[in-house]
Amino acid sequence: MCGICGFVSLRGGEGEVGESLAAMTDAIAHRGPDGEGFYRDLFSSGGGAALGHRRLAIIDLVTGDQPLFNESRRLAIVFNGEIYNFAALREELAAKGHVFATSGDTETIIHLYEEMGPRCVTRLRGMFALAIWDAAKRELFLARDPFGKKPLYYTALPGGGIAFGSEPKALFAHPDVHPRLDPSAVAHYLTLQHVPEPATGFACIRSLPPGHAMTWRNGQGRPERYFQLDYLPKLTGSADDLAAELRARVTEAVRLRLVSDVPLGAHLSGGVDSGIVTAVMAGLTDRPVRTFSIGFTEEAFNETDKARAVAARYGTQHTEFTVGFDAARAVMEDVVAATDMPFADPSALASWHLCRLTREHVTVALNGDGGDEMFAGYQRYWLDPLADLYAKLPHGLTRRFVPWLAEKLRARGDVPVEADWRAGLKRLAQAVRVPRAASLVRWGSYFSPWDREAFLRPDFARAARPDDTVGLYAEAFAAATADNNLDRGLFADVRVYLPGDLLVKADRMAMAHALEGRSPFLDVELASFAARLPARLKLRGRTGKYLLRRAFADMLPPRIVGQPKRGFGLPVSGWFRGPLRAFARDLLTGGRVERDIARPEAVQGVLDAHETGVADHGKRIYALVMLELWLRRYL
Template identity: 45%
Template sequence: MCGIVGLYHPTADRPVDRALLHAMNETQHHRGPDGGGLYAEDGVGLGHRRLSIIDVGGGAQPLFNEDGSVVVVYNGEIYNFADLFDELKARGHVFRTHCDTEAIVHAWEEWGEDCVTRFRGMFAFALWDGTRQSLFLARDRLGIKPLHYAELPGGGLVFGSELKSLLRHPQVSRAIDPAAVEDYFAYGYVPDPRTVYAAVRKLEPGHTLLVRRGEGRGVLRPRRYWDIRFTQDGPRDMDDAAEELRARLAEAVRIRMVAEVPLGAFLSGGVDSSGVVAMMARQSPDPVDTCSIGFGQTDYDETVYAGRVAERYGTRHRTKRVEADDFDLIDALAAMYDEPFADSSALPTYRVCQLARETVTVALSGDGGDEAFAGYTRYRWLADEERLRGLLPRGLRRPVFGTLGSLCPEPRARQTLQALARDTGESYFHTVCVLPDGLRRRLFSPSMRARLGGHHASDVLRRHIEAAPADDTIGRIQYADLKTYLAGDILTKVDRTSMAVALEVRVPLLDHPFLEWACSLPPDLKLSGREGKAVFKKALEPLVPHDVLYRRKMGFAVPLAAWFRGPLRERVKAAVTGPVLADCGLFDQAFLARLADEHAAGTADHAPALWSVLMFEAFLRRSEGLRLDEPAQPLAVPA
C-alpha cells in the first residue's frame, strides 16, 4: 500500500517544481515508509511513497515500461497480476519485475483506457504516456483506495492520495464548499465526489480521468468504467446459493492472502470478520494472526464472540481494551482525514489498526458485507415502511400519513407516520442522516443557509437511488449505500486509520466478481423476513458458532453521550462558544451553546450533533487560509 502525488501542466514548456513535488510526496510518508521516488519531465511530475508488500526488493516506483515512454505511480493491490503477466507476455510484452505494478503499464500499452476493466483488486494510480502525451488517472470499482484532484489556474492539474498533499500546492484554493458542509452535517462525512474544498474533487469509485496535452482546456469529465447491477438472475434456492457463496468467498479470501510480509485479520466478533477468518484458517498452513478491540463498557464489547471464533480456529489472537476515556485522538483524527469526518468508530478502528501493526503489515477485514447482503437493520425498517406505504396510493400518502403524524401524541408513532408520508428516497435520507433537517437549519447561520443556494443533502442519496440499476426498493437502497456510505465513510475510515500506521487492509467481501454475484441474488435471499444477510449467515453455519451468526448487531459503538456529560463536557463547551466556530461565520452560536447545555443537563441527547461540531472545529483549527465566501459548487456530470 502506498501514497501517490502528481503535477501536470497543459504545455511541455513549463518545468515541474521538483521541490514542490517532493514536499507533496512527503506529506504522505506515513502511507509508504519503506521508500519514496519522484519522476519529473517538462510539464509532468509523479511522486510515490512505498509500503512494500509484493516484490519487496524490486517493485520501486515510479515504474516504467521497456522503453521508458510510460510511467506509473500506484497505490493498491492487483490480485490477478500473475494471470495478466502470462497474457501480456504471450502478446510480446517484456517484464523486469515480479510486482503487480508492472502489469499496469503493459496493460495500458495493450488496452489503453480499458485496461482498468482487466484489473481485479483495489487501486488508485496515475500514468503518464509520453508518446500519447496523455495523463490517465484511475480509481478502483468500489473506492477502496482514494484519489483527489484539483484543476489549477491555467489548466494544470494536481492530484494525490490524500487531501493534505494537494494543499501543499500554493495554487490550490482553500475556499470551503458550503454544499460539502451541508452534506457533512447530514451524513457525518463528505460524500464523493465533493471534498470540503470547492476546488478539489475525489475521483469517484469506478471512474477514470484522461487528460491529453494539446486538446485545449475544457471541463474535466471523469468517465465511469464500471457499475454494479442488481439483476436477480442468480441462484434462487437458499441452499444452492449458500453453497456457491462459500466457494466464492473462499476464493476471494485466498487471492488476498498473497504477501511477502506478515499477514493477519481483524476479528470483531461479528458475522463478516468471523467468516473471513474462518476462510483464512481453512486455507492457511499456519495459525492466523487475529486481533480485536474491547470496550470498558460491556454494552459495547464484542470480544467474547471474537474469542470464541479465535478459539475454534486456533488463531494467534490478541485483544486490546479501549476505556471510556479514550478520546485523546480527536485532533489526531482531524489530521488523518484532512476534512471533517464524524464517524466516531474511527477511534476504535485506529486502535485496532495500531494493534494489528504490532505483528503484521497486511490485515484482512470484513467490510462490505452489510452493503452486499442487506445486513443493516435500516433495510428491514425500510421494507416494513414500503409495505405500509403500499396501502395507500402515492397521492394520498402525504396528506393522510402527514396529518395523522401531526396529530399523534406518541413520539415513536409520530415519527413512523411522518416517515410513511415521505417517498422512499426522502424517508431513507431521514433514516441515515446524522442531523435531521430541522436541526441542521437551526445549526447554520443565515449567511450559511444563503450560500447553499437551494442545495439539500438529500440530493446526494436521491441522485443514486434514481439512477440505481435495480427493480426492487432494497436493491436501490443497497446501490445508494455502495455509492455513498461505503465509499465515503466505511472505506475512507479504514484507509486513513490503517495508512496512518502503515498497515495495508484488504477487503475480500468487496472483491468485485463476488459482489456482482451477491447483487445477482433475489432480495428475499438477503433480507428474509426479519433476518438480514440471510444467505450469508446460512453459508457460514458450518463454519461459525450459531450465536455469533444470529445475535444482535452491535458494531464499533462509542459512548459519546456519556463523554459529553462527563470528561468532554468542558471541551465541548469551549468549542461551541470559542472563537474558531464563531469566526468562521457558518453557525448560529446561540443555538450551538443551547445544544451543549441541554445535553450536559440530560434533558436531551445531542451526542451526534455535538460530535459532528467538535470534529468540524478540530478541522478548522488545523486548517490555514480557509475562505468561506463562495456559494455551493455545482457537480460536473461524469461522462
C-alpha cells in the same frame, strides 16, 4: 499499498517542479515508509509532468519500487493498491511479447494499458488508484477501483494544469493549491456524518469517484464511469446451490488476499462478516491466524466476548485492545489530520487505535468491510417497508402524536442505538418525512434536513444551496439497475455511504499507521455475484444477510450466526455528559462553528439539552467537535 501524487504544470523551471513534487510526496510519507520515488518530464516551454510515490512494501520487496515504465519509457506509472489477478494478466501479456523487469503487479498495469488504453481498468481485480503519464501524447490517465477502496483526489492548477494525490494534504503541499471552504459539503456532512463524493469539504478539490477514470490532456479532462454494479438479471437455482457457490466465491476472495511477503492478520469485530473472513483464513493457512479486536470500557458497547468466541474456535493468536474516553479524546486531532475532511463517524477513533496496535504485529489485515452493503446487513433495510406502511396512517398519529411523544421521552445514550426503543421512536417520527430512497437520511442522519436548516446561520445556509442530501440519495436510488427497492437501496449505499464513510475510515486509519487493509467482500467478482442474488436471499423477514449466514452457518458459533446486526458504536453520548463535557463546551463556545456556520444559540441549545438529559445529542456534538477541529486545522 502506497501513496501517490503528481501534477502537470505549464509553468515553472526544473527546480520548482522538483521542489513541489518533493513537498507533495513528503506530505503522504506515512502511507509508504519503505521508500520513495520520483519522475519528471520537463517541458521546453516551462513546467512539466511529475509523478511521486511513497512505498509500503507488501509484495515484490526487491524490484517493486516506483515509478515504473514500459519498455520504451514512453509511459510512466505510479500505483497504490493490490491487483489480485496480476499473475494471470502477466502471463497473457508476456505471450503477446511484453517484457517484464519486475515480478509485482504494477508493471502488469502499464503493459495492459499499452494493449487496451483506458479500458485496461476493466480487467483489474483488486483495489487501486493509479496515474499513468504518456510522455509522447502529454496525456495523464487517472483511475480508481470499482468501490473506492483506494482514494484519489485532484484539482485544477493555474493555466490549465492538474494536480492529484492519495490524500488532500498532498495537493495542499503544492504551492498553487490553497484550501477554500465548500459550504454545500459542510451541510451534507451535518446530515450524513461524512462528505459525499466527489465533494471533499474544499471548494477546490474533488475526489475521483469509485469506478471512474479520467484522461487529462491540453487542460481538459472529465471523469467517466467504467464500472457499476448491476442487480439484473437475477440468478436462478436453489438456495442450497446458491449458498454453495457463495461459499466458494467468498473463499476464493479471501484466498486471493492472502498473497503477501510480509506478516498478515485479520480484524475481528464479533460480527458475522469478520467472523467469516477469519474462519475462511483459518482453513486456508497452516499457521494460526493473527486476529485483533477492540472493545470499550463501557460494557454495553463492548463485543469482544463474541470476537473471542470466534478466535477460540479457530485457535487464532488473538490480541484485544480496550478504548476509554481518554484514549478516544487523545486521537481526535489525529483523526482529523488523517482524513483531511470533515468526518464524524465515531468508530474512526477506535479504528485509529486498532490499526496502530495491529501494525505492531502485522503489515496487512483482512476485514469484513462491504458485507452489509452487498448482502443487506443493516437493520434499516427491513425497517424501511414498515416505515412506508406507517407513513400511510393518519397524519394526526404520524405527524403530531408520535413526534410529540418522542420529544417528551428522555433519551438514554448509555446503550447502542439498536438497543434503545426511545431512539427508535424518535427515528420513526423522522421517517415519515424522508422517502425510502434516502434510507440513511431517514434512520441515520445526525441533523435532519429541516433541523439543519434551523441550526445554520442564514447566510451560511444560503451559501450552501443548492444542497439536497435527500436528493443525492434519491438520485443514486433511481440509477440502480434493479427491479426491487431493497437492491436500489443497496446500490445507493454502495455509491454514497460506502466510499464516503466506511472506506474513508478504513483507508485513512490504516494508512496513518502504514497498515494495509484488505476487504474480501469488496472483491468485484464476489460483489457482482451478490448483486444478482434474489432479494429474498439477502433479506428474509428481519434477518439480513440471509444466504451469507446460511452458507457459513457451520463455520461460526451459533450466537454469531443468529445475532442481529449491531453497529460499531462508541459511547460518545455518555462521554459528552461526563468526562468530555467541559472539553466540548470549551471548544465549541465562541469557536469557528459558532462564528461562521451555525447560530450560536443553536449550538448552545444542543449542548444544554444533552448535558441535562433532555435529549441525546451525543453524535451531534461529536460532529460539531470534529467540524470545529477541522476548521481550525485547515481553514
